[in-house]
Amino acid sequence: MPAYEFPGGIYPPERKARSNQSPLQAAPLPSQVTLPLKQHAGNPATPCVVVGENVNVGSLIAQRNGMISAHLHASISGTVTHVDDTAITIEADGLDRWETLPPLDWRTAAPAALLERLESSGLAGLGGAGFPTHIKAKVAEHNVIDTLVINAAECEPYITADDLTLRHYAADVLEGAQLIARLCGAQTIVIGIEDNKPEAISALTQALSQMQHPATIALKVIETRYPSGGERQLIKKVLNRDVPSGGLPADVGTLCHNPGTLLAAFHAVRDGKPLVERIVTLTGDAISRPGNVWVRLGTPVASLLKGAGLDPHQLHQVIVGGPMMGTPLTTLDTPVTKTTNCLIAATLAELPPAPVESPCIRCGACELVCPAQLLPQQLHWYARAESDSTLETLNLFDCIECGACSFVCPSFIPLVEDYRSAKQRIRLKQIESAKAEHAKHRFEFRQARIAREDAEKKARRQARLAHTQKSAPSSAGDDAAPEADLRSLRIAQTAAKAAVKKAEKVLARAAEQAPKQRFEDLETQLATAQENLKAAEARLAEARANATQKDSTI
Amino acid sequence: MSMMHASQVGAAPSTAHLMRWVIVATLPGIAAMTYYFGLGVISNVLLAGLLAVGAEALIMTLRQRPVRPALQDSSALLTGVLLGISLPPASPWWLIAVGVLAAVVVAKQLYGGLGHNPFNPAMVGYALLLVSFPTYMTLWAPPQPLSIETLFSPTLWAQIIGMLPPTALDALSGATPLDTFKHKGEAVLASEFWASQPLPEGTLSAWRNVALAWLAGGLALIAKRIISWHIPVAMLSSMTLLAALFYASDPSHFASPLFHLLTGATLFGAFFIATDPVSAATSQRGKLIYGVGIGVLVIIIRTLGGYPDAVAFAVLLMNVCVPLLDLYTVPRPNSHYNAAAQSKPSKPL
Numbered sequence: 010m011p012a013y014e015f016p017g018g019i020y021p022p023e024r025k026a027r028s029n030q031s032p033l034q035a036a037p038l039p040s041q042v043t044l045p046l047k048q049h050a051g052n053p054a055t056p057c058v059v060v061g062e063n064v065n066v067g068s069l070i071a072q073r074n075g076m077i078s079a080h081l082h083a084s085i086s087g088t089v090t091h092v093d094d095t096a097i098t099i100e101a102d103g104l105d106r107w108e109t110l111p112p113l114d115w116r117t118a119a120p121a122a123l124l125e126r127l128e129s130s131g132l133a134g135l136g137g138a139g140f141p142t143h144i145k146a147k148v149a150e151h152n153v154i155d156t157l158v159i160n161a162a163e164c165e166p167y168i169t170a171d172d173l174t175l176r177h178y179a180a181d182v183l184e185g186a187q188l189i190a191r192l193c194g195a196q197t198i199v200i201g202i203e204d205n206k207p208e209a210i211s212a213l214t215q216a217l218s219q220m221q222h223p224a225t226i227a228l229k230v231i232e233t234r235y236p237s238g239g240e241r242q243l244i245k246k247v248l249n250r251d252v253p254s255g256g257l258p259a260d261v262g263t264l265c266h267n268p269g270t271l272l273a274a275f276h277a278v279r280d281g282k283p284l285v286e287r288i289v290t291l292t293g294d295a296i297s298r299p300g301n302v303w304v305r306l307g308t309p310v311a312s313l314l315k316g317a318g319l320d321p322h323q324l325h326q327v328i329v330g331g332p333m334m335g336t337p338l339t340t341l342d343t344p345v346t347k348t349t350n351c352l353i354a355a356t357l358a359e360l361p362p363a364p365v366e367s368p369c370i371r372c373g374a375c376e377l378v379c380p381a382q383l384l385p386q387q388l389h390w391y392a393r394a395e396s397d398s399t400l401e402t403l404n405l406f407d408c409i410e411c412g413a414c415s416f417v418c419p420s421f422i423p424l425v426e427d428y429r430s431a432k433q434r435i436r437l438k439q440i441e442s443a444k445a446e447h448a449k450h451r452f453e454f455r456q457a458r459i460a461r462e463d464a465e466k467k468a469r470r471q472a473r474l475a476h477t478q479k480s481a482p483s484s485a486g487d488d489a490a491p492e493a494d495l496r497s498l499r500i501a502q503t504a505a506k507a508a509v510k511k512a513e514k515v516l517a518r519a520a521e522q523a524p525k526q527r528f529e530d531l532e533t534q535l536a537t538a539q540e541n542l543k544a545a546e547a548r549l550a551e552a553r554a555n556a557t558q559k560d561s562t563i
Numbered sequence: 564m565s566m567m568h569a570s571q572v573g574a575a576p577s578t579a580h581l582m583r584w585v586i587v588a589t590l591p592g593i594a595a596m597t598y599y600f601g602l603g604v605i606s607n608v609l610l611a612g613l614l615a616v617g618a619e620a621l622i623m624t625l626r627q628r629p630v631r632p633a634l635q636d637s638s639a640l641l642t643g644v645l646l647g648i649s650l651p652p653a654s655p656w657w658l659i660a661v662g663v664l665a666a667v668v669v670a671k672q673l674y675g676g677l678g679h680n681p682f683n684p685a686m687v688g689y690a691l692l693l694v695s696f697p698t699y700m701t702l703w704a705p706p707q708p709l710s711i712e713t714l715f716s717p718t719l720w721a722q723i724i725g726m727l728p729p730t731a732l733d734a735l736s737g738a739t740p741l742d743t744f745k746h747k748g749e750a751v752l753a754s755e756f757w758a759s760q761p762l763p764e765g766t767l768s769a770w771r772n773v774a775l776a777w778l779a780g781g782l783a784l785i786a787k788r789i790i791s792w793h794i795p796v797a798m799l800s801s802m803t804l805l806a807a808l809f810y811a812s813d814p815s816h817f818a819s820p821l822f823h824l825l826t827g828a829t830l831f832g833a834f835f836i837a838t839d840p841v842s843a844a845t846s847q848r849g850k851l852i853y854g855v856g857i858g859v860l861v862i863i864i865r866t867l868g869g870y871p872d873a874v875a876f877a878v879l880l881m882n883v884c885v886p887l888l889d890l891y892t893v894p895r896p897n898s899h900y901n902a903a904a905q906s907k908p909s910k911p912l
């Protein structure tokens with residue numbers, strides 16, 4: 010089996026055995042959940058429930074807002090007790106009543122229906138960035154996708170959620186992959202998995218042997234090396250394709266999904282189950298019963314860890330995600346979200362804070378391990394000097410923030426933090442300079458909305474008129490040349506459609522490249538294009554009504 | 564924020580560890596030198612090490628920077644040790660002090676401290692002493708195995724405290740093999756030169772054994788991944804190649820490659836001096852070019868230049884080139900190379 014190399018990489022201790030020994034279980038139902046409105050890339054969702062309302066598991070409680078956004082559903086049945094700009098709280102009634110959508114068969118259902126299902130189920134990538142799944146599936150509208158890569162590498166230490174997902178649901182994950190492959194037109198599916206998950210590999214092999222279309226799915230077992238689960242690294246490793254700098258996997262005909270997302274997609278289609286729960290790894294030396302559990306979204310971390318036997322005296326810090334790229338929690342009141350894949354309750358001895366930083370000795374260790382082939386040391390130097398233009402020529406934005414460089418730095422320089430804050434600063438600057446532009450775009454949007462409302466009003470009036478005046482002939486000369494008008498309006502409508510598509514594409518790309526950002530300006534531009542389209546459609550409708558009215562009068 | 568550090572999980576050393584490991588790796592070489600050149604080697608190393616730490620503490624205080632972390636990283640100690648090793652055994656304290664001040668204060672701290680010095684501090688100290696005090700810097704007595712007499716010879720003490728009467732100076736000064744060969748005279752053929760037994764008995768084998776001790780320490784550093792192989796291998800192979808070319812062109816006048824490798828500071832320099840990460844090139848390609856450059860310069864200066872040993876000057880000269888090397892050996896990410904070349908399926912809007 011051919012395996013290609015991505016450059017760099019490190020071999021941190023895996024520490025997976027602690028959580029991959031016990032069977033997958035369901036966490037106890039929480040008595041209360043807090044569901045943040047932003048659990049995905051893009052804009053926060055907009056609440057559509059009020060305090061006091063009763064909801065079932067799977068009831069829609071917040072609607073997506075803008076293109077890069079995802080719906081949110083109740084994860085327990087009960088009463089809404091709090092709604093604000095950031096989250097919705099639900100008190101459980103203990104009944105666990107479900108509300109599901111009608112089942113679909115992904116083989117026969119229309120692609121539009123499948124896309125619509127992914128969207129209405131609130132699906133977002135369960136790996137980390139939380140990119141809305143239906144938008145990713147729509148990428149095929151702009152790029153030819155020939156291969157879907159299942160990212161089962163799970164290269165971060167500690168995390169075993171994908172491992173357990175595959176052990177238990179290999180067949181479902183593969184069906185989910187076929188579903189997505191069908192949507193984006195991929196002919197081949199490649200599973201990339203590190204060789205430290207023998208049980209998941211055998212589960213996959215077995216599922217593959219029972220698959221109906223096994224020919225299109227290839228299993229590639231790769232060496233265990235961090236960060237082989239980085240999208241670019243994995244694509245290099247299993248397909249030998251280099252995703253261009255500043256580009257997306259789609260640019261080399263590839264789409265990447267992690268097993269959890271595919272499982273959720275399949276369940277959303279087959280069972281009509283919206284995304285209300287996920288598998289979370291609970292691990293770390295400060296808990297006595299580590300393992301993987303099905304957790305309802307919104308469950309507080311504190312109760313989850315307590316259920317796993319947390320020893321508060323031992324606890325030093327809780328990290329969401331892996332020890333390389335994850336973030337430490339400041340409070341245990343935080344809820345589990347769509348992107349929470351792992352909670353590490355670490356003792357001080359287990360993950361001690363980094364020793365005091367000393368000066369860089371230019372040893373070059375960082376450069377040797379950088380999978381993006383950057384010069385971490387130079388980046389560090391220029392990041393601290395705030396030489397932003399040099400940072401860009403050194404390809405700062407190619408940095409995947411994997412932390413391999415910080416890991417090996419003998420001087421304990423928090424290199425990744427330097428890069429993150431430099432990126433932040435550069436983006437802020439760009440936003441600053443884009444502000445005037447944004448004001449202009451907001452103005453254009455308002456104009457477009459007024460024009461649209463106008464056009465629609467007129468269209469409605471015309472329709473009414475056409476209806477009531479069917480028998481009574483109107484005065485001639487109202488519209489001089491309806492034929493020519495109709496044609497130009499049709500052209501305008503087509504152009505407006507193209508403009509919407511283009512704006513969608515630009516926004517989707519930007520959001521996929523930097524999923525943690527917000528894209529108000531691009532969303533505004535898209536909204537403007539949509540208003541224009543609606544206005545064009547209304548005008549067209551009006552002209553058509555006009556024309557039929559004329560016809561009837563002749 | 565990354566939480567795991569290699570050193571926390573026992574996978575890689577910290578900067579202080581790196582420095583200490585290099586110091587530990589000098590021990591076989593120091594032992595071999597002590598065996599052949601007497602306790603003066605140890606007095607050099609101790610004095611230089613102590614003075615370097617003192618100088619570092621002093622200047623950190625003056626710069627109003629925390630003193631402890633600077634001393635804890637052991638980089639000043641290492642600079643002192645390396646300088647002490649390079650000096651003729653039992654050098655007087657003031658000579659060592661001048662060298663240490665040049666190394667730690669001027670070459671390192673005035674440039675901004677650890678990590679910022681463009682030149683190898685120990686070699687700056689050494690070069691300064693070599694041009695300022697040439698007499699003292701050639702006081703290499705002929706090697707002889709350690710014995711009671713050499714241990715407690717009255718001159719050793721007088722020499723260290725810098726009170727040596729000038730007459731004793733002459734008696735002490737011997738020449739290194741490189742020196743002797745350099746000054747053999749145009750008319751003398753190499754074969755005649757060696758036949759005349761120009762060096763006291765055992766001199767060559769002593770230098771060779773010391774060189775092998777440095778090699779052992781250096782290989783240990785590579786095995787421990789404290790240094791990478793690039794610079795030593797590049798430097799030694801370019802030296803061998805160039806020396807072989809000279810030798811092949813006229814064996815009666817040029818020294819053999821082996822002579823170049825086994826005498827002088829060649830192996831010590833290749834593993835302990837040229838590999839100083841701070842002043843060396845950083846990228847792998849840069850390191851190879853850097854090493855080759857040092858090797859070529861060493862042979863050229865030795866055969867054509869005025870100084871018998873040339874490692875210090877070669878290293879300093881290549882230090883000058885490092886910014887340029889770093890600039891022109893920036894690795895280009897694959898994602899940039901192949902972006903254009905790759906098939907890029909796309910659909911019109």
Ligand code: SF4
Binds near residue numbers: 389417
């Ligand atoms: S690993 Fe650390 S000390 Fe070494 S070159 Fe990189 S930043 Fe500098």
Ligand code: SF4
Binds near residue numbers: 379381384414428
């Ligand atoms: S964090 Fe960035 S610079 Fe550091 S190794 Fe990873 S990609 Fe390279």
